[in-house]
Amino acid sequence: MKSIMIIDDDINIGNMLEELLTKEGYHTIRAYSGTEALLCLSLSNPDLILLDLMLPGLNGEEILPKLKGIPVIVVSAKADIDDKVHLLLDGAADYITKPFNTKELLARIAVQLRNASSLASSPILRFGNLTLNTDTHSLLVERQTVKLTRTEFAILKLLMQNPTQVIAKSVMLNRISEDTPDCTENSLKVHISHLRKKLQDADGKDYIASVWGIGFKLNE
Amino acid sequence: MKSIMIIDDDINIGNMLEELLTKEGYHTIRAYSGTEALLCLSLSNPDLILLDLMLPGLNGEEILPKLKGIPVIVVSAKADIDDKVHLLLDGAADYITKPFNTKELLARIAVQLRNASSLASSPILRFGNLTLNTDTHSLLVERQTVKLTRTEFAILKLLMQNPTQVIAKSVMLNRISEDTPDCTENSLKVHISHLRKKLQDADGKDYIASVWGIGFKLNE
DNA sequence: GAAATGGTTAAGAAATCGTAAAGATCGATT
DNA sequence: AATCGATCTTTACGATTTCTTAACCATTTC
Numbered sequence: 383m384k385s386i387m388i389i390d391d392d393i394n395i396g397n398m399l400e401e402l403l404t405k406e407g408y409h410t411i412r413a414y415s416g417t418e419a420l421l422c423l424s425l426s427n428p429d430l431i432l433l434d435l436m437l438p439g440l441n442g443e444e445i446l447p448k449l450k451g452i453p454v455i456v457v458s459a460k461a462d463i464d465d466k467v468h469l470l471l472d473g474a475a476d477y478i479t480k481p482f483n484t485k486e487l488l489a490r491i492a493v494q495l496r497n498a499s500s501l502a503s504s505p506i507l508r509f510g511n512l513t514l515n516t517d518t519h520s521l522l523v524e525r526q527t528v529k530l531t532r533t534e535f536a537i538l539k540l541l542m543q544n545p546t547q548v549i550a551k552s553v554m555l556n557r558i559s560e561d562t563p564d565c566t567e568n569s570l571k572v573h574i575s576h577l578r579k580k581l582q583d584a585d586g587k588d589y590i591a592s593v594w595g596i597g598f599k600l601n602e
Numbered sequence: 603m604k605s606i607m608i609i610d611d612d613i614n615i616g617n618m619l620e621e622l623l624t625k626e627g628y629h630t631i632r633a634y635s636g637t638e639a640l641l642c643l644s645l646s647n648p649d650l651i652l653l654d655l656m657l658p659g660l661n662g663e664e665i666l667p668k669l670k671g672i673p674v675i676v677v678s679a680k681a682d683i684d685d686k687v688h689l690l691l692d693g694a695a696d697y698i699t700k701p702f703n704t705k706e707l708l709a710r711i712a713v714q715l716r717n718a719s720s721l722a723s724s725p726i727l728r729f730g731n732l733t734l735n736t737d738t739h740s741l742l743v744e745r746q747t748v749k750l751t752r753t754e755f756a757i758l759k760l761l762m763q764n765p766t767q768v769i770a771k772s773v774m775l776n777r778i779s780e781d782t783p784d785c786t787e788n789s790l791k792v793h794i795s796h797l798r799k800k801l802q803d804a805d806g807k808d809y810i811a812s813v814w815g816i817g818f819k820l821n822e
Numbered sequence: 823g824a825a826a827t828g829g830t831t832a833a834g835a836a837a838t839c840g841t842a843a844a845g846a847t848c849g850a851t852t
Numbered sequence: 853a854a855t856c857g858a859t860c861t862t863t864a865c866g867a868t869t870t871c872t873t874a875a876c877c878a879t880t881t882c
Contacts, residue, residue, distance in 0.1 A: 546737065546738055547737045547738060548737065548738055548739045593739055594751070594752065595751070595752035595781065596739055596752060599738065599739075
């Protein structure tokens with residue numbers, strides 16, 4: 383179960399949020415001031431924070447930089463938000479203005495939680511018998527290590543990060559271009575071919591399916 | 603590709619914005635007055651609007667309430683924005699004052715587009731027994747997967763995104779032309795025929811109705 | 823009933839895919 | 853500076869899939 387910290391000095395709004403989130407299946411933690419919030423954070427470890435900007439003691443803008451690592455959604459009256467971009471640059475993941483639509487708030491929360499879990503997660507990706515360690519840049523196939531080139535690694539990583547999706551060739555080229563800037567559709571298919579061969583040799587399966595005219599995806 | 607409408611009577615600033623946005627990969631639409639903007643909106647459907655407050659005819663504040671549904675960033679000289687809160691209450695998503703930093707403007711645009719798109723549409727479209735997953739590029743008809751070609755997929759996606767509307771043949775050709783540039787009305791009807799056949803074989807129904815002289819729509 | 827539009831089919835044209843081999847590039851090492 | 857090795861890109865070609873063309877018939881509109 384995901385837990386959400388509510389930082390708000392307004393008891394009515396706080397209660398309303400708590401009820402809403404509890405009903406939605408989240409666990410909630412309350413804090414009524416900036417200093418209390420920092421204290422609570424040393425004891426608990428929420429998945430997301432809802433932060434009111436107007437707070438006694440440390441105000442929201444002062445706390446924001448201290449909350450690295452946990453996605454923060456700023457909840458505030460419209461007049462308070464002089465510079466939304468500033469907030470976002472300071473580390474806020476999103477903001478929503480009062481009075482807000484509860485469905486919208488829940489949607490934004492869901493988006494942030496989804497992003498966080500997909501980004502944070504361990505550096506190890508698994509698919510079938512493949513185990514890709516993005517820290518050590520190594521691929522294990524059933525206890526055997528398989529040597530991948532830089533580009534092959536990037537392709538496989540992209541596929542394993544999105545194991546169900548079809549990755550368009552253009553998207554793949556964009557992502558890979560950080561490492562290999564002048565990769566074309568032509569050379570891409572050569573890399574794919576090499577990657578396929580290595581996986582085939584190691585595990586006897588064809589892990590990469592091609593979707594005609596679109597791109598590639600992992601098999602099954 | 604995201605499209606942005608620029609509403610500004612100052613040709614120099616408008617040109618500068620257009621160049622900046624085009625370079626950044628956006629498609630731009632220009633309007634030089636409030637009334638022209640409203641006219642353009644009936645013809646095109648931008649993802650975001652940059653609005654100057656000082657306009658001939660209808661001024662920015664008068665137009666703002668009419669632009670519901672599309673995020674609007676107000677671009678204006680500092681002196682004009684006496685009441686920022688008013689703007690935001692009127693429906694502006696954000697504002698930026700001239701002279702502005704181009705990086706800041708692009709950041710604000712990116713934030714608004716991200717918010718808009720994350721709240722919109724899920725990747726799964728349903729109609730009758732059809733389930734189209736635009737991520738995996740697969741069509742399920744009652745647990746069975748049906749293989750579609752790139753063009754057939756694009757046509758069905760377009761229809762399922764607008765399940766009640768009639769899609770004109772010209773519109774269909776435009777959308778499809780991203781993938782298959784030289785599709786004509788003649789080949790379109792072949793694609794439709796193939797698509798009909800596949801759906802018929804899978805589910806026994808004719809999902810695609812034709813509207814004589816206009817185009818196509820989904821049945822029922 | 824004539825003209826225009828819609829539907830189907832088959833065949834040839836075009837695009838895409840997979841692979842192999844050769845040339846280009848880069849960095850490290852001597 | 854020259855060489856070597858690894859990696860990446862280019863090129864070419866056959867196999868495959870998809871797309872378009874064109875012809876013909878059915879249907880609708882005027």
